[in-house]
Amino acid sequence: MAVAPTKRRFTVEEYHRMAEVGILTDDDRVELIDGEIVEMTPIGARHAWCVLFLNEFFVKHLADRALVSPQGPLRLGRNTQLQPDLALLRPPRDAYRKAVPASADVLLVIEVADTSLERDRVIKLPRYAALDIREVWIVDIEGQAVEVYRAPTPSGYRDAQRTALDGFVSPAAFPDLRVSVAELLG
Amino acid sequence: MAVTLTKRRFTVDEYHRMAEVGILTEKDRVELIDGEIVEMTAISSRHASVVKRLNALLTGRLGARAIVSVQDPVQLSKASEPQPDVVLLRPTPDFYAGGHPEPVDTLLLIEVADTSLPYDRGVKLPRYAAAGVIEVWIVDIAGDAVEVYRTPVPDGYRDVVRILRGGSLSPVAFPDLTLGVDEILGPR
Numbered sequence: 001m002a003v004a005p006t007k008r009r010f011t012v013e014e015y016h017r018m019a020e021v022g023i024l025t026d027d028d029r030v031e032l033i034d035g036e037i038v039e040m041t042p043i044g045a046r047h048a049w050c051v052l053f054l055n056e057f058f059v060k061h062l063a064d065r066a067l068v069s070p071q072g073p074l075r076l077g078r079n080t081q082l083q084p085d086l087a088l089l090r091p092p093r094d095a096y097r098k099a100v101p102a103s104a105d106v107l108l109v110i111e112v113a114d115t116s117l118e119r120d121r122v123i124k125l126p127r128y129a130a131l132d133i134r135e136v137w138i139v140d141i142e143g144q145a146v147e148v149y150r151a152p153t154p155s156g157y158r159d160a161q162r163t164a165l166d167g168f169v170s171p172a173a174f175p176d177l178r179v180s181v182a183e184l185l186g
Numbered sequence: 187m188a189v190t191l192t193k194r195r196f197t198v199d200e201y202h203r204m205a206e207v208g209i210l211t212e213k214d215r216v217e218l219i220d221g222e223i224v225e226m227t228a229i230s231s232r233h234a235s236v237v238k239r240l241n242a243l244l245t246g247r248l249g250a251r252a253i254v255s256v257q258d259p260v261q262l263s264k265a266s267e268p269q270p271d272v273v274l275l276r277p278t279p280d281f282y283a284g285g286h287p288e289p290v291d292t293l294l295l296i297e298v299a300d301t302s303l304p305y306d307r308g309v310k311l312p313r314y315a316a317a318g319v320i321e322v323w324i325v326d327i328a329g330d331a332v333e334v335y336r337t338p339v340p341d342g343y344r345d346v347v348r349i350l351r352g353g354s355l356s357p358v359a360f361p362d363l364t365l366g367v368d369e370i371l372g373p374r
Binding site for chain 2: 005006007008010014017018021022023024028030033036037038039118119122123
């Protein structure tokens with residue numbers, strides 16, 4: 001017989017309120033997943049380096065075509081707010097002054113995974129798909145590859161492609177940009 | 187591969203703040219257990235009737251010797267604030283206006299269980315013991331019995347007795363008070 005009680009789940013508004021009134025603070029590295037407030041995994045040196053590399057690459061090459069949001073929040077539905085490692089957002093910048101970016105604002109989400117690969121694949125990826133995020137990359141540090149997911153459906157991404165060290169990956173929104181997997185992971 | 191997410195746990199102070207600022211409202215039937223805010227199980231009419239019986243029996247027989255607290259919070263620790271079905275509290279002039287009762291104020295704690303028996307036994311009971319609540323009764327509606335737990339140790343209660351219909355029991359804090367199991371459970 002099940003012993004587990006039902007958790008009280010929170011909406012994004014309640015979650016934001018907790019931050020406003022100081023229940024959640026800057027010391028909290030958390031995300032809201034299906035109404036549950038969960039701790040984020042610690043960021044190792046290689047993970048941090050990949051985020052730095054991607055941030056620099058996109059800022060340099062995109063100019064005004066998109067905003068680069070490293071480890072910023074995305075509001076995904078009524079009770080999920082995730083903080084992917086990097087997101088490319090539609091301009092203009094001022095649109096985000098008062099509101100957390102939502103699905104329609106997102107051109108690309110990138111998750112960098114060292115120890116968190118299964119968490120990213122099993123927990124986060126289906127939620128990005130269900131909320132219609134058009135493209136997700138998972139940088140697999142251990143496996144030395146980048147997985148590109150496109151064509152979201154309510155049950156997951158229809159197109160998945162894994163590119164190893166000898167390849168390049170490009171965002172669907174910016175096909176002229178080519179990221180060398182070797183440079184990112186080598 | 188199973189993926190477990192580490193929940194952000196809350197302190198009693200953070201939990202109270204959520205109520206103050208309206209994140210949690212009176213519509214929320216919740217408890218704080220080990221830093222997690224959990225929904226309380228729905229109360230059946232049978233469960234409610236046993237709580238009402240206990241309230242009437244204890245209030246009637248103890249008078250001013252104890253405060254009978256019904257489904258109100260007890261601040262168990264920094265991370266747990268459950269709302270047990272019935273608690274006998276040490277009387278105070280302000281009826282705990284200045285702060286929720288703590289384990290030291292708790293003379294007897296009673297949980298009424300119909301569908302919640304595994305949760306009451308498996309999750310709540312060890313926490314009551316760890317906090318030093320001197321005596322817990324679990325009224326097992328489906329099993330037609332009352333379980334008495336005494337002598338708390340950090341991981342549970344050392345003395346456990348299960349009393350069936352026909353039997354009777356007395357709280358350690360009030361040895362002169364005797365309640366029959368049939369009085370508590372009502373007619374079958």
